[in-house]
Amino acid sequence: MEKRTEISELGEFGLINRLNTQASFYHPTARGIGDDAAVLGNGDTLSLVTTDMLLEGVHFDLSFTPLQHLGYKAVAVNVSDIAAMNGIPKQITVGIGLSNRFSVEAVEALYEGIRYACADFKVDLVGGDTTASHSGLVISITALGEVAKNKVCYRNTAKANDIVCVTGDLGAAYVGLQVLEREKQVYLSNPEVQPELSAYDYLVKRQLKPSARMDIIHELADLGIVPTSMIDISDGLASELMHLTSQSGTEVQVYEDKLPIDTLAYNTAVEFNLDPITCVLNGGEDYELLFTISQEDYEKVKKHADIHFIGFMKAKESGNVLITKNGNAVSLKAQGWVHF
Numbered sequence: 001m002e003k004r005t006e007i008s009e010l011g012e013f014g015l016i017n018r019l020n021t022q023a024s025f026y027h028p029t030a031r032g033i034g035d036d037a038a039v040l041g042n043g044d045t046l047s048l049v050t051t052d053m054l055l056e057g058v059h060f061d062l063s064f065t066p067l068q069h070l071g072y073k074a075v076a077v078n079v080s081d082i083a084a085m086n087g088i089p090k091q092i093t094v095g096i097g098l099s100n101r102f103s104v105e106a107v108e109a110l111y112e113g114i115r116y117a118c119a120d121f122k123v124d125l126v127g128g129d130t131t132a133s134h135s136g137l138v139i140s141i142t143a144l145g146e147v148a149k150n151k152v153c154y155r156n157t158a159k160a161n162d163i164v165c166v167t168g169d170l171g172a173a174y175v176g177l178q179v180l181e182r183e184k185q186v187y188l189s190n191p192e193v194q195p196e197l198s199a200y201d202y203l204v205k206r207q208l209k210p211s212a213r214m215d216i217i218h219e220l221a222d223l224g225i226v227p228t229s230m231i232d233i234s235d236g237l238a239s240e241l242m243h244l245t246s247q248s249g250t251e252v253q254v255y256e257d258k259l260p261i262d263t264l265a266y267n268t269a270v271e272f273n274l275d276p277i278t279c280v281l282n283g284g285e286d287y288e289l290l291f292t293i294s295q296e297d298y299e300k301v302k303k304h305a306d307i308h309f310i311g312f313m314k315a316k317e318s319g320n321v322l323i324t325k326n327g328n329a330v331s332l333k334a335q336g337w338v339h340f
């Protein structure tokens with residue numbers, strides 16, 4: 001009998017590693033599988049390409065996701081991967097799978113969000129594909145971008161003693177999803193009751209309409225800083241830290257009291273009996289940037305209001321650790337998102 005391996009045995013990243021068997025390339029490729037975007041070419045300017053697919057029922061629930069927001073998010077998550085390479089997005093192509101449940105107006109609403117994001121991130125929509133779907137709405141976007149050869153940032157180039165930085169605040173998108181799911185249950189059990197979301201505006205927005213931090217990419221360029229490594233935070237901070245350290249051959253030490261969380265996200269996590277720090281470490285979909293800088297560059301960014309210094313890269317010795325508020329060192333585990 002042929003051997004059958006369950007996908008869950010390998011997990012998402014194990015599966016990708018197993019499929020990644022091409023040892024050499026026919027065309028100049030600086031980086032293939034394994035970073036936020038592929039890096040192509042061999043001139044002074046390199047091309048970037050990345051794809052992200054969103055599926056109804058897996059990545060979004062149309063009972064609480066406005067189509068405009070969904071269109072916006074589908075573009076933003078791709079732009080975020082270009083940003084993570086320190087690149088500038090230029091074009092996107094959009095593939096959609098539609099069932100007859102959708103009207104022309106619904107597709108137009110989706111595209112309104114896509115166009116709104118294109119305007120925000122200054123990217124051009126240059127193509128795509130449209131097909132019928134029997135299993136809900138599918139949106140697959142590919143983004144193309146550019147980066148100067150001497151500015152490209154990879155996941156595998158962090159060094160011991162580098163300072164670990166994150167932008168914005170973390171955990172809010174995950175807490176926002178909890179709020180939306182609770183209100184959906186309330187609504188399903190009693191359709192007379194209108195969802196009470198206004199008190200959670202920021203959290204819901206972080207979940208439904210995340211941004212991509214191109215503002216930070218431009219500011220780092222203005223400050224004359226090229227991060228020593230970078231990744232965007234789509235699966236949770238802990239998981240992304242593991243990608244940086246395992247690919248760079250380093251370990252990391254982060255400080256609980258330095259982790260950025262919004263006050264409303266903190267209080268709402270507590271309301272849901274969730275540990276706010278777990279939401280910060282393992283909640284997904286914040287689409288903030290995680291990067292490392294060399295110690296010499298610290299002076300240039302230390303006053304930046306939206307960049308937080310959460311720890312240090314270390315040489316390999318004792319494992320990845322979180323230093324808690326009372327000074328204990330606990331091992332940092334990546335839960336990430338389990339799709340399978």
Ligand code: ADP
Pocket residue numbers: 016019032033034035036037038051052081234
């Ligand atoms: P991100 O979260 O930044 O979008 P992923 O975790 O989705 O990154 O992907 C990690 C790496 O694996 C990327 O380089 C991506 O291009 C690659 N990858 C993911 N799925 C596949 C696939 N089915 N075939 C080839 N490469 C893939």
Ligand code: MG
Pocket residue numbers: 036080081084231232233234
């Ligand atoms: Mg990414």
